[in-house]
Amino acid sequence: MNALAVHSLWTTAAEPLNKIPAPKIEYTQLAPVLIVVGAAVLSVLVEAFVPRKGRYFSQLFLSVAALAASFAAVVGLAAGGYGTTKARIAAMGAIAVDGPALFLQGTILLASIVAVFTFAERRLDPADHGHQVDSFAAEAAAVPGGDHEKAAVKAGFTTTEVFPLALFAVAGMLVFPAANDLLTLFIALEVFSLPLYLLCALARRKRLLSQEAALKYFLLGAFSSAFLLFGIALLYGYAGSVSYATIAGVVDGSVSSVNPALADTMGNDALLLIGFALLLMGLLFKVGAVPFHMWTPDVYQGAPTPVTGFMAAATKVAAFGALLRLLYVVLPGLTWDWRPVMWGVAIVTMLGGAVVAITQTDIKRLLAYSSIAHAGFLLAGVIAATPSGISSVLFYLGAYSFVTIGAFAVVTLVRDAGGEATHLSKWAGLGRRSPLVAAVFAVFLLAFAGIPLTSGFSGKFAVFKAAAEGGAGALVVVGVLASAIAAFFYIRVIVLMFFSEPKADGPTVAVPSVLTTLTITTGVVVTLLLGFAPQYFLDLAGQAGVFVR
Amino acid sequence: MSFPLLTATAAVPAVGAILTAAVPAARRTAAKWLALIVSLVTLVLAGIVFARFEPGGDRYQLVESHSWIRDFGVRYELGVDGIGVALIALTALLIPFIVLAGWHDADPLETSSKRWRPTQGFFALILMVEAMVILSFEATDVFLFYILFEAMLIPMYFLIGGFGDRAHSGSDENAAAQRSYAAVKFLLYNLVGGLIMLAAVIGLYTVAGNFSLTEIAEARANGSLEMATSTERWLFLGFFFAFAVKAPLWPLHTWLPNAMGEATAPVAVLITAVVDKVGTFAMLRFCLGLFPEASKWATPAIIVLALISIVYGALVAVGQRDIKRLVAYASISHFGFIIMGIFAMTTQGQSGATLYMVNHGISTAALMLVAGFLITRRGSRLIADYGGVQKVAPVLAGTFLIGGLATLSLPGLAPFVSEFLVLVGTFARYPVAGIVATTGIVLAALYVLVLYQRTMTGPVKEEVRSMPDLRPRELAVVAPLIAVLLFLGVFPKPLTDVVDPAVRHTMSDVQRTDPQPEVPVQNVEAAK
Amino acid sequence: MNPVNYLYLAALLFTIGAVGVLIRRNAIVVFMCVELMLNACNLAFVTFSRMHGNLDGQIVAFFTMVVAAAEVVVGLAIIVSVFRSRHSASVDDAGLMKL
């Protein structure tokens, strides 16, 4: 909602109501978001009215259908040229419909669809009291291990609320990279964060960890979003507006909305720079960049694995989208200020993530740290500050999200009595016991490591290439070193799976239903496809590489 | 367009690998035969390549070129020059013997589960490596080459770590640990090298804008592509580092003894005789082809390192207790010769180096495979555990000796030709280096003969008393290799004819000409 | 009176909130401190909008309140469930996952 509209509404309050100009909303161009939000609302109603028996299927159907429809809408828009020639600002300046937005929305939607599949997986755990169970608590509110929970399990309750929550989160994520004013940015952030906090708390097994993860995520998330908000406030104070366009104008001096009388405080760069720093911090937190990464390992470990996969993939995409837009649309005039800072962040993130990962013993934490390192690589692409930089980051995000979801989906399969066997020692000799699963996971690990002929390599190459062209050669060298370190721990897992003898009490590999199978297959296919023949997708990302102003 | 011969040569083993891997667990013998047949078909194709290649023709022949990744300026470009042809032939020639020699190396132990199919995996991986190596010899696109250069590490890694030598000292766990250590060491060394090369590859792109070897070379030749001296040197170092790890050049060599020691003999041969050749090949084609000036700038240092490799490798080989590690260090010494020959920048040196790659491959294969047969019989890699084998298994001992004599490059066997060419080529430009390198001749004799004496001669040890002589399968592996060694030893012409023009091209890349003799003798023919 | 003082106040409040987050153990209190930070932001917005003479800031303030409310809902839900299962609302007790 645009501020000026409200302003006019405010000032003309005395006038008869029919004078109020209705804000102009381009529904078709906002369709992707609207569909998902609508579906989310609808599925809340489903929770309310559909009897418990039918909920699971109706929810699953509804979410998948909505996401698919929304994806279709995105494709339609892109085909309609909104990604390139007809790119525009919609919803009275609140939301941008352009290449990056559509590309990222598409990625997010696809990732969400496969993620939702893993949400709905009900074959992995043995049936409990004759009820098939998924990875979510029977009743989140019940005390872990309490009688109430037992009763709930006995009754076969399941937390189908995860579907509306996921949908809301997706909606927020769709808006986040498309947000074209700071207010929308903030709202979108909260809209996708809050459901995620809740989703983290809903694990069926190891509920204490799950709740702790949720608590940490929530507190730190709120903390960071407060910083972000204050940053917004300062920028508003600097530019007198929250819309990207205006701020950008003020920054490079083309627009001057500054009241001369107040020149001493208004429009002075301290506000701008501090505000920018705070805003950046908020986004870097979501991205999981050092030193704002501390939440990542704990939350990734504690959250239900399907949720972890969803978060790791979709959140990163959304957050990087927002970061790109902020840096390229709002603050191009500030490039010389933010580049050095980002250099520092990128370097510590790449190295920090890689180094700490070496000594991890839990597969989920390992992947968490690897995601941190990857955030660093992505930052290297962001820093390039060139169109090719944008498109390379877009491509990397696309490639990375599928590898991540696939990897976490595999993690859900390896189980022992206590649920998922996430401790690395348990993975010893997996390659002997079930070569296929191990091989698939190895593919994902190699992709993470950036071995050629996997999507990971294409992405890394694209990003580093962009960085080098953008004059960040040194960053490439650091990145290369970091990937060398990172290679070590991915390889460690492979060694464990293939070269060490299986333990007698080792975990078993559950045979998943078609849903998870579909997720993993998609992951592998995309990984190899982007590895062998990435050209088409590079073209997509290349076309999508221009922000609308 | 014509039949894509080069692609086929690489595709056959690749497809074969997939098929082999798909063979059901119970039918592992079928998998073996399939692998063998595929490798033979590949050999035939390689033969056709060799035949179709005209030494007098263009520099790169049988060229194929398709668009691949436009955004990275990457094309699927294949083409072979004489050097490539020779090395493809070597690879295709060795793989069948490796398969045959490893016939029983991957038979599953009874402890393993139904789904576990090591045999299929073993041969599939070997074929996969063959495919990648062959393709990397054909690639004329730097990026394509780089991708294969890196990707081939993965199957090699599984071959080393997954199928260790069953003849190990100490407990199984201990052996497994050592094996995975060797595998990880192999992978990390080469991966680090590769990643540093990646930085250089990206750098090359930012400078040149594409990856086509031919285009870049042209552009550099006609001056349309200027490269700042420092840039060129950095890029050269990036590339060279990766190749020097792979080759391996002192002091980046320590992964090789571990890898060759822990892997089964056929895999060890695969490492040193086939995969490592990609490194030296790449020095010749990419370092010299892309960065002639930098190559010349770096030559003195590299010659010194090569010399160190030669002497150091040989001396350390003398001190080894483990047969396979000894061969590994011998190879390090030989790679020193190859690299020295390449950077001597003379026709003799570089032709010698190329021949050396081929001959070293064959001779090491002969020696190592026989050593493997020996080791599987006795179940130990320690030299001290043998003695007097020659009395109980004369054929085995004889073939072993011939392999050893080839390793010490005795005239009449192929390696002599290449080694002498390298020496002459080096001597012509760097006399001192040439003279120092000749000490390698003595040291080689030392480690080979000491090895032979300790294992084969003397009174017969109790443990080896009941040792059977070579079986027909094993003889079928060794005999042809020895035949090839002898043939190339007295009649290397077919090979030199193919290699010479390619070398001349390389020489023109670096704008070097052979030093002329001070008293040129015209009437060489007249003397006859 | 110069509105800039309100900005200083806002900054002060924000800092107090932030420090509170860092030093207090009780999850509820920590959370309240976050709320305090949000409200500090609101004050800043309102002040700025007064200085700029446009209403965007005030609009944002309204949105912020809504968001804060939503956060309370979610936050309290989580904190309460944690409290139930651990009988403690101290954030320092939630240390199962580390290293």
Next chain:
Amino acid sequence: MDNLIALLIAAPLLGAAVLLCGGRRLDKIGHWLGTLLAASSFVIGLVLFADMLGRSADDRAMYQHLFSWIPVGGFQADIAFQLDQLSMTFVLLITGVGTLIHVYSIGYMEHDERRRRFFGYLNLFVAAMLLLVLADNYLLLYFGWEGVGLASYLLIGFWQHKPSAATAAKKAFLVNRVGDIGLSIAIMLMFTTFGTFAFGPVLESAGETSEGKLTAIGLMLLLAACGKSAQVPLQSWLGDAMEGPTPVSALIHAATMVTAGVYLIVRSADIFNAAPDAQLVVTVVGAVTLLFGAIVGCAKDDIKKALAGSTMSQIGYMILAAGLGPIGYAFAIMHLVTHGFFKAGLFLGAGSVMHGMNDEVDMRKYGGLRKYMPVTFVTFGLGYLAIIGFPGLSGFFSKDKIIEAAFAKGGTEGWILGAVTLLGAAITAYYMTRVMLMTFFGEKRWQPDAEGREPHPHESPKSMTIPMVLLAFGSVFAGGVFGIGDRFVTWLEPVTAFEHGHPPISAGAITSATVAVMVIGVGIAYLQYGRRPVPVVAPRGSLLTRAARRDLLQDDFNHAVFVTGGTHLTRSLVYVDHSLVDGVVNGTAAGVGGLSGRLRKLQNGYVRSYAVSMFGGTAVLIAATLLMRAV
């Protein structure tokens, strides 16, 4: 006719191939096959010889070009042969003596189950040796050079179950390799200097380059010669080489292979002629070795080792002669041939003695054998007279000429060299007489060996005695045939450009001096070993004697310096490789791991510390941003 040359080599090569690959089924006929092929090679040699005699002296050289061996750029090596008078001499010697020794071996190796392989190796040797002398360029010569080295290695170590044999074989090969460095460097020098290494062009244009270069080449060739011909300082292997079966010692380590060094130098005459310094070094090496070998020969009680010392010394004569230039080349070769006859004869005699004495080699355990094995005694005796230069026998002619030439060198050098050669002659007479007396005269000294088998000395079978007899003929008459009327010199002249040396004193005087010193030597030996009984256990002896028994400590020196030192070097390098080169890498890895462990501690699980890091991070972020603007 020229195309027969290849056949010379092909015949024995075929033999080697068939015998070594043939397997057990050839055990019955293997030795006959081998002998036949060697003989056939000899016949071909004779045919070519006849053909050669039929032509005028100047165009006797024949060439055969088979195919191009290593054609790379300017580097052209061919498989091509050159058969001139020099080569022909060797061909006849090699195939002739070779055939005889094949025959001898049939009897000598009768009880060895690996006889087939033995003949295979012998054939291999003959082929390689022929290649060596027939090559028309240095690289091909190198081929043959290494080939004979290999054959020698295989044959010395033929009884591989004896560690001593295996070690001796290895030692021989290694020491020869050191010499090979010389040969290969020489070839490289030729290539860089002349752009080729074929005999013709190189030797023709030898004069066109600087003397320094030629001296270098010459010295490198000398190094090679020292290795092959067991000249100081590379002589140490020859003594140990006696571990091989006696026929091997006779053929390879007396008659043919060890003389390859002489061939190399004579073949490269034009180079040496233009490099006087090199020539001087050659003569010095020859002189030193001839004394060295002689002294060693005096002290050894092992009959074969004594003969080995003598071989060394005799080759010293040849090298010395070759060093004298045109005045010496022909005599070097002549002595080489006569030596080929009588030394081979002596070795076969020794072999026959051992054959009769349960392979006992210690002369102190012989004595009075003349009645037990008359044929051996006579043939050995003739060989003995020949080698000590008894007037009229072959040794007399060849050695006397060398001594003359040595004096003819002129100046003090001439006197010194002459004196040395005379002294050598005296010592030769001494130690050979010693051998003779200890073996065939005096009372019998043998006793039961370890298994308590009393040796029953007996004459050897015909297959062994016939070759001995034939060689004895050679050692008696060869000298006269060659020497009288300078036949041999004129025969070789087209190749080695002969010129008459003019010694400061008359030839007659020198001859009488030679005879005189010979008589002295014999006399002393008789006084020591003929008059009084020979102790079975060797007396401690003088310092010199003890040193001489240990090859004048040269071996100990090698062992101390190269073997021990080398072992330490390799050990330390292995350590370095493991802990330093590898350690650096592993250290880095460990370092990163440690860092990781430390950083990991930061992730302490407390929300508030996470918040602190975020807060601090933000502060840094703000500071950095402001700073960037400030600077």
